[in-house]
Amino acid sequence: MITKYLHLILAQKRIAYAALNADLCVTTVGGDLDLLGFDARACGTQLTELVPELIGSEETLSHVLHGKESYFTLPRINRDNVASGELCYLDFSVLANPSEDDVRAVFVVEDVTLLARTEQVLTQQRNELSLLRDALATQNMALATVNTELRQLDQLKSRFVTIAAHELRSPLATISGYVDLLEEEDICGELTAMQRDSIGVIHRSTERLLHMVSNLLDLTRIEAGRLDLALQSVDVIAHVHQVLRELQPLVAEKQHELTVSFADDLPMVLCDPERNIQILHNLISNAIKYTPPGGQISVAVSPDQDAAFLRFAVTDTGIGIPKEEQVRLFEAFYRAGNVYEVSASGSGLGLGIARSLVELHGGALWFESAPNQGSHFAYTLPVADYTM
Ligand code: ADP
Numbered sequence: 001m002i003t004k005y006l007h008l009i010l011a012q013k014r015i016a017y018a019a020l021n022a023d024l025c026v027t028t029v030g031g032d033l034d035l036l037g038f039d040a041r042a043c044g045t046q047l048t049e050l051v052p053e054l055i056g057s058e059e060t061l062s063h064v065l066h067g068k069e070s071y072f073t074l075p076r077i078n079r080d081n082v083a084s085g086e087l088c089y090l091d092f093s094v095l096a097n098p099s100e101d102d103v104r105a106v107f108v109v110e111d112v113t114l115l116a117r118t119e120q121v122l123t124q125q126r127n128e129l130s131l132l133r134d135a136l137a138t139q140n141m142a143l144a145t146v147n148t149e150l151r152q153l154d155q156l157k158s159r160f161v162t163i164a165a166h167e168l169r170s171p172l173a174t175i176s177g178y179v180d181l182l183e184e185e186d187i188c189g190e191l192t193a194m195q196r197d198s199i200g201v202i203h204r205s206t207e208r209l210l211h212m213v214s215n216l217l218d219l220t221r222i223e224a225g226r227l228d229l230a231l232q233s234v235d236v237i238a239h240v241h242q243v244l245r246e247l248q249p250l251v252a253e254k255q256h257e258l259t260v261s262f263a264d265d266l267p268m269v270l271c272d273p274e275r276n277i278q279i280l281h282n283l284i285s286n287a288i289k290y291t292p293p294g295g296q297i298s299v300a301v302s303p304d305q306d307a308a309f310l311r312f313a314v315t316d317t318g319i320g321i322p323k324e325e326q327v328r329l330f331e332a333f334y335r336a337g338n339v340y341e342v343s344a345s346g347s348g349l350g351l352g353i354a355r356s357l358v359e360l361h362g363g364a365l366w367f368e369s370a371p372n373q374g375s376h377f378a379y380t381l382p383v384a385d386y387t388m
Contacts, residue, residue: 014111019103020047020094022065027103034083035090035109047107053077053092064105067098076116089116158220165216172213176206208345215349219332222356229272229360233384236269236276236310237262240299243280247288254293263302269310270384275357279365282350283314283377289344290375291318309363309380318342321369329367330355338371354379 016031018038024047026038033039038050047061048054053074054061063069074092081088091110097103182188182199191199221227240260244251251258269276280299287297295317304311321329325336335348358365358379369375 016109018042018047018050018107019097020065020105020107021102022104024048024061024065024105026050026107032111034081035088035111037079037082047094051092051107054094061094061105064094064096066104067096069096071095076112078116088113158223161216162220165213165220168213169210169217172206172210175202176210179203179206212347212349215347215353218353218357219349222353227356227360229275231270231272231361233268233270234273234276235266236271236301236312236381237266239273239277239280240301240312243277243284244299246281247284250285250288251297254288254291254295256288256291256294257296259296259298261298261300261302263300266301267303267310267386268384269381271361271381272357275361276381279354279357279379280312280314282354283312283379286350286377287314287316287318287375289346290339290342291316292342295374303383304380306380308383308386310383311378311380313376313378315374315376317374320371320373320375321367322371326367326369 014032014035016033016035017029018026018036019028021027026043026045026047028043029036029038029040036050038045042050048058057072057074060069060072064072072094076089076091078087078089080086089112091112093108093110095106095108097105179199179202182191183196183203185191218227240262244258244260284297284299291297297314297316300313300315302311302313303309319338319341321336322338328334329336330352331348332352333348334352335346339346355365358381361381363380363382365377365379367375367377
């Protein structure tokens with residue numbers, strides 16, 4: 001079968017051949033003779049005279065002529081094509097032909113220029129790839145070093161914040177205690193209006209500082225994964241009332257219209273009561289801070305769509321949050337650009353902490369907001385003893 005189609009296969013290749021006798025002399029030639037570099041006139045001449053690349057391989061050639069080796073190949077060579085003058089790549093081989101006395105071997109030349117060029121391009125690309133791999137490895141190492149440095153700096157920052165916050169907390173608690181004492185007139189005597197005002201300012205500033213210090217401590221605990229919850233089965237209505245009681249003076253000061261609603265038969269919730277109060281405090285105090293006087297605020301607690309959770313919602317008619325800033329709202333220390341419209345003080349820490357606390361409980365916290373149209377913050381906490 002192969003002999004039947006051999007001419008078709010060979011027609012696809014550029015090949016020339018020369019038959020050789022026992023003295024290594026050319027007897028006939030055929031194929032694409034320009035590859036050989038000689039023609040029929042060379043008959044009778046020794047192959048090594050016609051193909052200088054074979055000089056030095058006489059011993060191996062003799063082995064082929066005497067049937068000791070079946071073939072011999074030369075490493076690929078390149079030379080200018082006799083006819084076209086273009087550089088071409090050639091494979092030389094001498095094949096033993098022990099079955100015929102007058103043709104003991106056949107010298108074959110194959111034009112492999114296309115293959116050689118493709119191999120060259122491949123080698124070049126492989127080299128470039130390996131250079132790129134080296135460069136990538138170097139960059140990766142540099143990145144790893146920078147990452148380690150950044151991690152160390154981050155740890156250093158967290159340690160610094162923790163130590164600073166701890167050190168600040170005790171003297172602040174002492175100041176707060178003495179301010180409370182000063183405010184009690186039966187202990188320190190009657191105060192003048194100016195003294196009462198001044199002590200009031202000290203009181204509020206101390207509270208703000210204490211709040212900030214405890215936020216900083218929470219942040220470092222959350223970052224380090226060291227914030228533990230004391231979970232209990234609780235009635236959260238009391239939490240809402242407690243927070244509203246604490247914030248009532250601010251609501252009154254800004255003459256907000258506050259509405260509170262609880263769905264009927266609210267189930268108990270599995271949460272850390274202190275932490276839930278902290279979350280509610282953050283969301284409701286934000287609603288108060290960022291809603292101009294006379295605005296409306298509503299607080300609602302109801303079952304979530306997912307019956308395994310209870311949903312807390314705080315809605316206001318305040319300044320809202322610009323769309324482009326909403327993605328950054330949970331970043332530590334981030335405050336939207338419009339907070340200055342209501343000159344509300346803050347540190348940009350509470351919301352991120354509130355979301356982490358909710359997530360630690362297994363719930364979710366989200367919001368919807370539009371500038372000057374108000375904000376709606378909501379979160380879920382798991383219902384205690386929930387069974388499907
Ligand atoms: P802050 O101490 O600044 O209030 P938070 O972390 O609680 O820090 O909130 C981050 C930022 O989110 C606020 O500075 C404010 O820009 C925006 N924000 C939070 N709640 C509201 C709200 N109800 N209305 C408008 N903006 C809000």
